[in-house]
Amino acid sequence: AQSVTQLDSQVPVFEEAPVELRCNYSSSVSVYLFWYVQYPNQGLQLLLKYLSGSTLVESINGFEAEFNKSQTSFHLRKPSVHISDTAEYFCAVRAPGTYKYIFGTGTRLKVLA
């Protein structure tokens, strides 16, 4: 069965430092991959997605993610984080052969001053 794994439950990082949040998926079939962000006391918001084409996708607030088929990964990166990036980040993918849509367990990013 398809699944997504987010290895890091929490990632503390200092302001203006780079960050990488890891996401690995289990299937070797073609996948559509998403990242969502959840700010404190809010619902999730779509951050970016990979459907096809260029393997590097970007969001409007400076995050980017690269689809790597050989490593079955879709890691999220930002070269310089801000305090306002403090949030929980979720990777998501379709469970193949179903109409279910599954999320990883989330990575809590805490940006320190």
Add this chain to the structure above:
Amino acid sequence: EAQVTQNPRYLITVTGKKLTVTCSQNMNHEYMSWYRQDPGLGLRQIYYSMNVEVTDKGDVPEGYKVSRKEKRNFPLILESPSPNQTSLYFCASSLNTPWVDGYTFGSGTRLTVV
């Protein structure tokens, strides 16, 4: 404003007392779904609906019911709530399918069952 509206935001209830959490979207979306969010477990899909009158189980459907009589509404029903259903619940909708179009989420309902 395009949105998914959930009510109530907070709810405390007692074991066994039936409750309904409402969800409504104004975007004419086809796909709607309910998730529960628990610490360390991420979001787990309870039920989803591909269209009116079409619903199916997600990964954790036990103890829940849903209905989709109209396109815009997708209520979540707990016939006999138990303490293990204490959680943060999210309704989400997608234009056609979330794996292509992504989701719009509601603001969440924090349910406590005592």
